Amino acid sequence: MASISLKVNGKPFRIEAEDDIPLLWALRDHVGLVGTKYGCGIAQCGSCTVLVDGVATRSCVMPAKSLGEAEIITIEGLAENGGKSLQEAWVEHDTPQCGYCQAGQIISAAGLLKSNSNPTDEEIDAAMKGNICRCGSYVRIKAAIKTAIMKGGVEA
Amino acid sequence: MTKINLSRRGFIKITGLASGGLVLGFHWAGCTPVRPAEAAKVVLEPNAYIKILSDGMVILMSPVPEIGQGIKTAIPMIIAEELDVSWENVLVEQAPLAPELYERQTAGGSQAIRQLWTTVRTAGAAGRRMLMGAAAREWKVPIAELTTSAGIISHEKSGNSIGYGDIATKANNIEVPEEVTLKDPKDFKIIGTSPKNVDVYDIVVGKPLFGMDMKKEGTVIAMITHPPAFGMKPKSVDDSAARAIPGIQDVFTITTFPEDIETRWSGNNAFPELVVVTGESTWNVMKAKKALKIEWETVTPGENTEDHIAEMERQISGKMTEPDRIDGNPEATFRKAAKVIERTYSAPFLPHNTMEPMNFYAHVTGDKVEFEGPTQTPQRLRDVTAQIMGIPEENITVNILRSGGGFGRRLYGHYGVEAAMISKKINAPVQLIYTREDDMTQGTYRPDYRVRYKAGIDADNNLIALTVSGTGTDGGPVASNRFPAGALDHYAAKNYSLKSNISTGAWRAPRSNFIAGAEQSFLDEVAEACGKDPMDFRLELLERAKNDPVGENNDYDPDRFIALLNLIKEKCEWDNKVEGIYRGISAYYCHNSYIAQVIDIEMKDNKPILKKAWCAVDCGIVINLDGAKNQVEGGIMDGIGHAMYGNITFNDGVIDQKNFDKYRLIRHGEGPETVETYFVDNGIDPTGLGEPSLPPVPGALANALYRATGKRLYHQPYILELEEREINLG
Ligand code: FES
Numbered sequence: 001m002a003s004i005s006l007k008v009n010g011k012p013f014r015i016e017a018e019d020d021i022p023l024l025w026a027l028r029d030h031v032g033l034v035g036t037k038y039g040c041g042i043a044q045c046g047s048c049t050v051l052v053d054g055v056a057t058r059s060c061v062m063p064a065k066s067l068g069e070a071e072i073i074t075i076e077g078l079a080e081n082g083g084k085s086l087q088e089a090w091v092e093h094d095t096p097q098c099g100y101c102q103a104g105q106i107i108s109a110a111g112l113l114k115s116n117s118n119p120t121d122e123e124i125d126a127a128m129k130g131n132i133c134r135c136g137s138y139v140r141i142k143a144a145i146k147t148a149i150m151k152g153g154v155e156a
Numbered sequence: 157m158t159k160i161n162l163s164r165r166g167f168i169k170i171t172g173l174a175s176g177g178l179v180l181g182f183h184w185a186g187c188t189p190v191r192p193a194e195a196a197k198v199v200l201e202p203n204a205y206i207k208i209l210s211d212g213m214v215i216l217m218s219p220v221p222e223i224g225q226g227i228k229t230a231i232p233m234i235i236a237e238e239l240d241v242s243w244e245n246v247l248v249e250q251a252p253l254a255p256e257l258y259e260r261q262t263a264g265g266s267q268a269i270r271q272l273w274t275t276v277r278t279a280g281a282a283g284r285r286m287l288m289g290a291a292a293r294e295w296k297v298p299i300a301e302l303t304t305s306a307g308i309i310s311h312e313k314s315g316n317s318i319g320y321g322d323i324a325t326k327a328n329n330i331e332v333p334e335e336v337t338l339k340d341p342k343d344f345k346i347i348g349t350s351p352k353n354v355d356v357y358d359i360v361v362g363k364p365l366f367g368m369d370m371k372k373e374g375t376v377i378a379m380i381t382h383p384p385a386f387g388m389k390p391k392s393v394d395d396s397a398a399r400a401i402p403g404i405q406d407v408f409t410i411t412t413f414p415e416d417i418e419t420r421w422s423g424n425n426a427f428p429e430l431v432v433v434t435g436e437s438t439w440n441v442m443k444a445k446k447a448l449k450i451e452w453e454t455v456t457p458g459e460n461t462e463d464h465i466a467e468m469e470r471q472i473s474g475k476m477t478e479p480d481r482i483d484g485n486p487e488a489t490f491r492k493a494a495k496v497i498e499r500t501y502s503a504p505f506l507p508h509n510t511m512e513p514m515n516f517y518a519h520v521t522g523d524k525v526e527f528e529g530p531t532q533t534p535q536r537l538r539d540v541t542a543q544i545m546g547i548p549e550e551n552i553t554v555n556i557l558r559s560g561g562g563f564g565r566r567l568y569g570h571y572g573v574e575a576a577m578i579s580k581k582i583n584a585p586v587q588l589i590y591t592r593e594d595d596m597t598q599g600t601y602r603p604d605y606r607v608r609y610k611a612g613i614d615a616d617n618n619l620i621a622l623t624v625s626g627t628g629t630d631g632g633p634v635a636s637n638r639f640p641a642g643a644l645d646h647y648a649a650k651n652y653s654l655k656s657n658i659s660t661g662a663w664r665a666p667r668s669n670f671i672a673g674a675e676q677s678f679l680d681e682v683a684e685a686c687g688k689d690p691m692d693f694r695l696e697l698l699e700r701a702k703n704d705p706v707g708e709n710n711d712y713d714p715d716r717f718i719a720l721l722n723l724i725k726e727k728c729e730w731d732n733k734v735e736g737i738y739r740g741i742s743a744y745y746c747h748n749s750y751i752a753q754v755i756d757i758e759m760k761d762n763k764p765i766l767k768k769a770w771c772a773v774d775c776g777i778v779i780n781l782d783g784a785k786n787q788v789e790g791g792i793m794d795g796i797g798h799a800m801y802g803n804i805t806f807n808d809g810v811i812d813q814k815n816f817d818k819y820r821l822i823r824h825g826e827g828p829e830t831v832e833t834y835f836v837d838n839g840i841d842p843t844g845l846g847e848p849s850l851p852p853v854p855g856a857l858a859n860a861l862y863r864a865t866g867k868r869l870y871h872q873p874y875i876l877e878l879e880e881r882e883i884n885l886g
């Protein structure tokens with residue numbers, strides 16, 4: 001067992017957990033933020049994506065204790081951290097079907113727009129390729145990303 | 157206008173005046189309120205579907221599990237329409253399992269809207285009528301002189317008007333009407349519009365909505381390990397390493413279902429014995445699960461993909477005896493045909509891979525069970541649990557949560573029963589979680605299929621005979637009375653079946669999800685052999701089925717089919733051939749709905765690129781227009797993805813694909829760039845849309861790829877056939 005410090009959505013947390021706990025389970029079971037989802041556990045589906053210092057990161061394979069002072073932003077904190085335009089665009093296009101993948105999709109899009117405020121279609125596909133939507137909402141996800149860009153994108 | 161007599165509809169009973177619970181409006185993420193925020197009291201519950209609040213807002217109950225099909229928005233839209241409130245004033249709640257109040261609480265077979273259409277309209281109309289009754293009493297005027305609009309009752313003569321919230325407080329002792337009149341569809345104000353999915357705000361801000369997200373005090377996390385191969389069971393368990401992991405509480409084996417009720421869930425119960433680990437947190441339990449050393453023993457021999465294919469090929473190769481349907485004499489007709497074409501199509505097992513893996517909460521205390529989680533069949537969960545655990549049904553509650561995908565997988569709620577058995581054993585509330593690997597290798601697969609079509613063409617290029625033999629694990633895919641049955645004088649169809657120890661189940665549009673693509677690919681090839689345009693060829697056959705149908709039991713309406721094809725033909729400008737666009741058409745009828753699709757492919761650097769999908773739908777009246785389009789887009793993406801990539805293979809009973817590194821699902825940029833969907837406007841009572849948009853897709857895809865590349869595709873996943881032919885996708 002270890003005592004691990006995390007900074008999530010601007011707030012410090014100290015959790016007692018297994019030494020090797022991935023960020024995903026630290027967030028879900030210890031910090032109490034369950035918006036970040038488990039889908040595969042091996043960095044293949046993107047459901048668990050969070051921002052670590054602004055970079056879209058698969059939390060299921062990221063050891064929590066490696067993060068130190070890094071700024072972690074989850075879907076719960078995205079609106080206050082520059083990503084509201086994406087969430088609004090997602091609503092405008094009524095993008096979700098079951099909704100389970102969408103937190104990860106939105107966070108991946110936020111990561112993309114933070115590093116590239118005006119991506120091409122190919123760049124969007126490349127950045128989003130790690131996020132599976134089993135319900136097949138890809139057309140709407142892309143449309144929502146474009147709408148968010150038009151409305152000012154995300155704050156870097 | 158339809159008059160509905162209520163005397164035979166037991167659900168329209170007054171559920172009693174509400175206890176006056178407080179209902180809070182909600183904000184979205186602290187920004188623009190999307191609902192008025194004031195607290196309001198429930199003042200009247202005219203029936204189980206409706207709660208009227210003092211401020212005029214209404215809570216509408218959604219009885220059917222939401223699995224991503226949009227039912228939690230659609231059913232309340234129908235109620236709101238007949239209740240005559242404005243959609244802005246509607247709050248929606250998911251109803252728990254309550255068969256005494258709700259007729260059908262199953263998400264399956266694309267039947268929810270179709271089967272509940274009249275019921276929920278009636279509930280809304282009855283509620284409206286009761287409020288009008290209260291106003292009539294209050295104003296001492298005949299009810300017939302009252303009108304309603306957007307939650308307000310008006311009396312034109314006196315100029316009186318009152319909101320539903322205000323009159324509801326005075327609706328005591330108003331009787332349930334004996335008869336209600338339903339709206340004329342031309343007066344619909346909500347049905348046919350496009351409100352957002354009622355949970356969309358909560359989804360995009362990451363609110364806990366799913367079974368995986370529910371954290372109840374004192375809940376123990378449980379995981380199961382099932383055998384590594386179908387046909388095996390645990391022999392001995394060495395749990396010393398697992399128990400050494402901090403936070404691990406227990407390791408034990410459970411036997412889930414007695415023999416005689418195993419088929420309640422699927423064709424067979426592949427893994428009746430499971431090893432269980434319980435503990436404090438998910439990660440610890442996951443680690444302990446990996447640390448288990450289990451010795452397995454073989455009960456029945458492990459099977460192989462090759463053997464399945466060989467056996468299915470053997471079944472459909474013989475002479476067809478005792479066909480399920482026969483018209484005329486196809487064999488004799490083949491002998492005198494100018495041309496005979498024979499083709500074989502196949503597809504592998506497919507896992508459902510709902511994005512949210514199987515999970516369920518159960519708390520057993522004495523002879524009570526409390527359930528919560530994602531299921532498509534809450535009633536069946538209760539039945540089976542009652543039967544297995546010997547607990548009275550009325551002591552079992554099921555709280556239905558939003559499912560992170562269903563696709564048929566959550567029709568099989570064995571994981572709920574497992575959670576209850578674990579809870580009973582450890583005497584604590586349990587949240588059972590499957591890992592992705594557990595989920596993907598557990599079975600309940602879409603069966604593997606193989607089908608052979610044979611067509612005879614005469615010297616004038618007319619299709620004169622057609623036969624089809626199909627087989628698959630736990631039953632063949634052929635629907636013998638569907639098109640082109642009825643359009644041909646000489647026709648025969650036959651299903652065979654393969655027995656297997658690998659469990660199969662319903663997967664989005666069972667059987668149709670394979671046979672539609674095979675049939676539509678074959679008809680495309682036959683049309684070409686006849687020298688006919690594939691659209692005209694289908695229309696010609698449908699005209700025959702309409703004007704001079706063969707046989708009695710044809711399971712489709714040629715008129716609706718023809719109207720559908722004409723709609724897509726017009727919308728995609730089929731007759732206007734565009735240079736460089738390669739098109740495939742496909743159309744199918746299933747789950748009471750008709751769907752036609754056209755896929756457009758472009759070649760770039762010699763590689764096919766999916767540009768666009770067109771879709772025409774006849775599902776009768778459309779409830780949520782944009783929601784329906786969303787379903788269609790998803791079905792098309794899903795259909796393309798599975799036909800192109802989906803593949804479960806097995807060796808000695810071991811599934812080769814255990815997670816998304818080996819199992820390929822369609823990803824961003826791999827589907828069509830745009831999808832255009834059109835609905836036939838015929839005013840017919842609505843049917844379903846969760847499943848029907850998927851089945852035709854593999855046909856449209858294969859037919860378009862053929863036009864683009866010159867190669868016909870027969871065996872899914874298409875990607876393997878394309879690779880064999882050295883065709884790379886763009
Ligand atoms: S759960 Fe992390 S990528 Fe799938």
Ligand code: FES
Pocket residue numbers: 096097098099100101102132133134135136137224511560561
């Ligand atoms: S909306 Fe269901 S997985 Fe994406």
